[in-house]
Amino acid sequence: MRFKLCCLFIGFICGYLMISWMPEVDPFRFTNFITEFIFNPLKSFLAMTSFFVGFLANAILIRSAVEEIVFYLSGHEVRLGELIVSYGVVANFYFLFQMNVILTGLFLIFSIVYGMMSIDLQRKRKFKNNL
Template sequence: MRRLWMTSMVAVLSSYLFLHWLPPLEPFSPTLFWTQLLFSPLRSWLAFGCFFLGVAANGALLRRAMSWLAGRRVRIGEWLISIAALSHFYWVFQFHWRLAALFFAFPFFYGMMSLRGRRLLEDGRL
């Protein structure tokens, strides 16, 4: 349970930091974006690092939340924590919906692929 709490905190924090450290997107100007990317590389690299960390954490939360669809037994407390932690995507979609859709698509596919991989390993088919 402690691991799930840490994963949910990392997911929410990395989502916030990714959106905060990314160069400004509204109104989008390629010159401003590239200038910010080149002249503040630490912020840009930290934003990309938070993106990858957020993809992994949100993918794990999605895998946990969707594991009941795969026919596994799930504790109701863990399932509720996963769903509650994933509710931060509502805030992310309010901030910038295109970026949020991209930020949701990667963890979704990562979580579904890891869900399928674990099921194959548990069944002994791999």
């Protein structure tokens, strides 16, 4: 439970930092965007690092939420508190969408794709007494 709460907090903080450190180019032109990345290497590196760490943290929560719903529907025992914390990722993305729609959309897509790729439904069946 604490691990999921940490992932929830880290996912939001990294998403917020990524949005604040990304260069704003309005209207969007690819050449201006790349130029901003080149001339601000520290902010660019920090934004990419926070993007990577944040989408991994959110992907863990998405994977956990999907796995827990599947196990709940199949009749296995699931902790309700952990399920609620896993669905806290929806609140994370809601608040991030209020800040920047495009960057949060990319953040969400990467998190969902990686979370779905890492689902392992056989793992908990072997160790179902772990609950």
